[in-house]
Structures are given as structure tokens and as C-alpha cells.
Amino acid sequence: MDVIGAYFSISSLVFLIVFMIVFFSKKKIDNIDTKTYGAILIITFIGIVLDVSCFFMYQSGFDYNNIIYKTMAKLEFIYYFVWLITYWYYMVSTIYINKKGNEFSSKLKNIKNIIIVLIIAGTLASVILPCEFSITENTIVPIGLSVNFSGVIDGAMILVIFITALLNIKFLFNKKFISLFVLIFAMIFGITIQQIYPDLYVLNFLITIVDIVLYFTIENPDVKLLHQMQVAKDQAERANRAKLDFLSSM
Numbered sequence: 001m002d003v004i005g006a007y008f009s010i011s012s013l014v015f016l017i018v019f020m021i022v023f024f025s026k027k028k029i030d031n032i033d034t035k036t037y038g039a040i041l042i043i044t045f046i047g048i049v050l051d052v053s054c055f056f057m058y059q060s061g062f063d064y065n066n067i068i069y070k071t072m073a074k075l076e077f078i079y080y081f082v083w084l085i086t087y088w089y090y091m092v093s094t095i096y097i098n099k100k101g102n103e104f105s106s107k108l109k110n111i112k113n114i115i116i117v118l119i120i121a122g123t124l125a126s127v128i129l130p131c132e133f134s135i136t137e138n139t140i141v142p143i144g145l146s147v148n149f150s151g152v153i154d155g156a157m158i159l160v161i162f163i164t165a166l167l168n169i170k171f172l173f174n175k176k177f178i179s180l181f182v183l184i185f186a187m188i189f190g191i192t193i194q195q196i197y198p199d200l201y202v203l204n205f206l207i208t209i210v211d212i213v214l215y216f217t218i219e220n221p222d223v224k225l226l227h228q229m230q231v232a233k234d235q236a237e238r239a240n241r242a243k244l245d246f247l248s249s250m
Helices: 003-025 032-059 067-100 102-128 145-167 169-173 178-196 203-219 221-249
Strands: 132-135 140-143
Touching (some): 003 203, 032 067, 102 145, 140 145
């Protein structure tokens, strides 16, 4: 990562910290998609901290062949997979619970267990596989089996997310869920730019933007609480009408 890329990551980290304080300090609805969104924020924070830490270690002359630096770099590789698979889980929970109701929650628990196993396996494989570094004029670029493995599983996860979006294309016309689909293409665009211009490290910056857009379109706690209150009010009104109808029929 070059200096310009570091500016993107550092600004993302500062903004994300402020944003996380706002989100976690507010009263929230205790459901699957809200918890998953909170996990996405924490994962993003850890990934950017790893990114910025590696940059400052390299700039300060830390030996990039040291096992500590290599391990941190490898964890950064797997971070993208963890973020993508968590985003997919959030996408599935948000869409399918809205479509099928709470009876889908039990299936989500099974999916969650599978995801945990995949994350553990992916992390172990990424750490064990070898990784080297190529020094260019402006930056240090990781290469090797660990990088290739991470690229394959990231690509596979993006494909899964894209297929999930296609299977639920009708939600594209729902204002509440349109951001889920738009952000998929934003991520693909960011990864493409990263591959073409590896020195211009903007992927974490785009991921932070994705997190924030999700908040303002779906996960705003104030809007969710107002919606829950409205639903409870409607249910109470229907119950009162049913009670009055029953009493009048007597």
C-alpha cells in the first residue's frame, strides 16, 4: 500500500470508529440482521487496523519477512473473505426473513454454523500457505500461494453473492433492499480497480462506504424502532377491532 492508499485507509478508520460509537450506543432491535450488521462493522474495523498497522510497520523499516508481519498480512487476506461471507449472511437473513418470516430463523442458525467452519478452515489455510512480497517503486505487493488461495475463495464468495442477488431480483424494486444489490456491483468495481492498480489501495475505503450506506438504507436503529412501534400499534388495533366485532356479535 502506498501513501495515498494509506490516507484512504486511515480516513476510513477514523470515520468508522465514530460511526461505530454512534451505532452501538443507540438502542437497537435484537434480531439476526441487526446483530450481523454489527458483526460487519467490527470485521471492517479489524481489517482496516491490520491494513494500517502493516503500512506503518513497513514504513518504519520493520522486516517484512518477519513472521509477525507475514501473519498480519495473511490475516488481512482472509479478512476480505470473512467480510464477504458475513455480508452474504446479512443479505440472506435480511431478504429471506422479510420474505418467509421468522420460521426461516432456524435455517439461518445452520447456515451460521457452516460459515463458522468455513472461516476457521479458510483462516488456517491462509496462514499455513506460503507468502512472499514483491517490492515495487511505490509499494509492497504480497504474492504466493496464500494470496492466490485468498483470491480464489474471495472470487467464489462474490459469485455466491451475485447468484443470491439474481435469485432475488424482484427485491431490486424494493427501496429498502435496493442498496444490497447496488453495493454488490460497487464491491466488484472496487476489486477490479484494485487488481488493475494495486498501488491505489481503496478497497477498505469502499467497504467502509458499503457499511455506512447499509446503515442509512436498512440498519438505522431509529427507523427500525419506529417501524416496530408502528407494527405493534397496527397489531393492537386489529386485536381491538376483533374484540369489538366479537362483543357486538353477542
